[in-house]
Amino acid sequence: MHDDFKSAMRYWESGVCLVTATPPGQPPIGIVCNSFTSVSMDPELILWCVDHGSTVIEAWRAIDAYALHFLPGVEHPLRARFVQRGGNKFAGLQYEINQHGSPIFPELATRFDCVLHQRITLGDHDLMVGQPTSITYPTSERESSCSSAASSTKIPSS
Amino acid sequence: MHDDFKSAMRYWESGVCLVTATPPGQPPIGIVCNSFTSVSMDPELILWCVDHGSTVIEAWRAIDAYALHFLPGVEHPLRARFVQRGGNKFAGLQYEINQHGSPIFPELATRFDCVLHQRITLGDHDLMVGQPTSITYPTSERESSCSSAASSTKIPSS
Numbered sequence: 164m165h166d167d168f169k170s171a172m173r174y175w176e177s178g179v180c181l182v183t184a185t186p187p188g189q190p191p192i193g194i195v196c197n198s199f200t201s202v203s204m205d206p207e208l209i210l211w212c213v214d215h216g217s218t219v220i221e222a223w224r225a226i227d228a229y230a231l232h233f234l235p236g237v238e239h240p241l242r243a244r245f246v247q248r249g250g251n252k253f254a255g256l257q258y259e260i261n262q263h264g265s266p267i268f269p270e271l272a273t274r275f276d277c278v279l280h281q282r283i284t285l286g287d288h289d290l291m292v293g294q295p296t297s298i299t300y301p302t303s304e305r306e307s308s309c310s311s312a313a314s315s316t317k318i319p320s321s
Numbered sequence: 322m323h324d325d326f327k328s329a330m331r332y333w334e335s336g337v338c339l340v341t342a343t344p345p346g347q348p349p350i351g352i353v354c355n356s357f358t359s360v361s362m363d364p365e366l367i368l369w370c371v372d373h374g375s376t377v378i379e380a381w382r383a384i385d386a387y388a389l390h391f392l393p394g395v396e397h398p399l400r401a402r403f404v405q406r407g408g409n410k411f412a413g414l415q416y417e418i419n420q421h422g423s424p425i426f427p428e429l430a431t432r433f434d435c436v437l438h439q440r441i442t443l444g445d446h447d448l449m450v451g452q453p454t455s456i457t458y459p460t461s462e463r464e465s466s467c468s469s470a471a472s473s474t475k476i477p478s479s
Contacts, residue, residue: 168365171458174391174431175357176336199333200356202370203444207326210443212360233332273332283441285368285450286361292443300329 179237181245182211182291183258183266184229186222191266193252194223195245198288199231207295208280212288218249220289228263228278229293232271241268262296272301337395339403340369340449341416341424342387344380349424351410352381353403356446357389365453366438370446376407378447386421386436387451390429399426420454430459 183193198212211231213223234242245252258266261276268274277293284290341351356370369389371381392400403410416424419434426432435451442448 165362165365167456167458168359168362168453171431171433171456172359174336174458175359176334177358178332178334198358198360200335200358200368200370201326201330201333202356202448203446204323204326205445207323208444208446210358212358273329275329281443285439286366287363288361288366290360290448295326298325298329300325300332 179234179239179242180211181232181234181241181268181271182229183232183268184223184226185260185264185266186225187227189222189225190251191253192219192222192226193245193266195234195242202292206280208292209275209277209295210290210292212285212290215287215289223291224282224289226279228265228276229291230261230263230265230267231275231277231293232268233273234271241271272299274299337392337397337400338369339390339392339399339426339429340387341390341426342381342384343418343422343424344383345385347380347383348409349411350377350380350384351403351424353392353400360450364438366450367433367435367453368448368450370443370448373445373447381449382440382447384437386423386434387449388419388421388423388425389433389435389451390426391431392429399429430457432457 177197179195179197180199181193181195183191185191196211200210202208202210217223258268261267263278275295276297277295280294281292282289335355337353337355338357339351339353341349343349354369358368360366360368375381416426419425421436433453434455435453438452439450440447
């Protein structure tokens with residue numbers, strides 16, 4: 164019946180995102196997933212799901228912030244890099260560090276810099292509920308298609 | 322900043338689903354949303370989000386089962402019907418009732434017949450976590466594109 168679940172899910176269209184974080188005292192971690200949705204407007208909340216089978220599940224459980232980037236297309240090279248299991252996925256990559264210590268890839272035009280709002284265990288996954296403190300997105304269709312310049316809005320902490 | 326949240330979310334690709342249910346002692350309810358994701362494989366769990374601003378939020382909070390259908394394309398007539406606020410959305414529609422009392426539209430090829438596993442309040446929405454008891458999906462690409470015949474698998478209760 165797991166096969167039916169997977170087969171049915173093939174008919175759900177969705178984007179792909181890259182989530183990055185730095186657990187305290189540890190090297191950065193990153194994961195590609197499509198189990199993402201926005202949840203709430205007030206406060207603004209998003210969530211994504213991490214599999215308990217992740218090789219670094221304990222590191223994900225130690226984070227208090229993450230950056231979630233939308234990947235423009237399944238062929239993006241960062242997707243291939245981050246779908247690998249294990250190893251140092253950040254080796255040789257150019258990235259920056261945001262205000263919460265999370266690695267960010269500014270060339271990815273849509274990004275939510277989040278603090279962790281809540282972690283909820285559901286079955287064999289954890290829901291990672293994040294509250295964005297700044298949101299970056301393309302400022303025009305042209306910029307959207309080439310994923311370069313972007314608008315960045317910092318949300319004042321309340 | 323809500324505008325930035327909405328603007329950024331425009332860059333997330335996702336399908337659209339139609340969720341239906343029958344609250345005890347009340348007429349059927351239905352809603353269109355794209356805040357859906359699969360969550361867990363063991364047990365199988367999915368979730369979608371309902372806005373506290375829904376005109377029938379108390380009815381949604383009373384359900385113990387729902388059926389979640391994938392809508393094939395934003396132009397589907399059931400989308401236009403169910404995005405309306407208020408009124409009897411089911412008036413004049415042909416539908417069936419599944420094993421949990423939820424209205425179902427068999428012409429929609431991908432469907433999860435669920436019992437409610439958990440309802441979780443997060444900000445101004447509730448996460449409606451469902452456990453599928455049967456899953457229907459297209460059995461071939463041809464059937465997928467015309468959304469007619471479909472495979473239906475009943476999951477034995479454990």
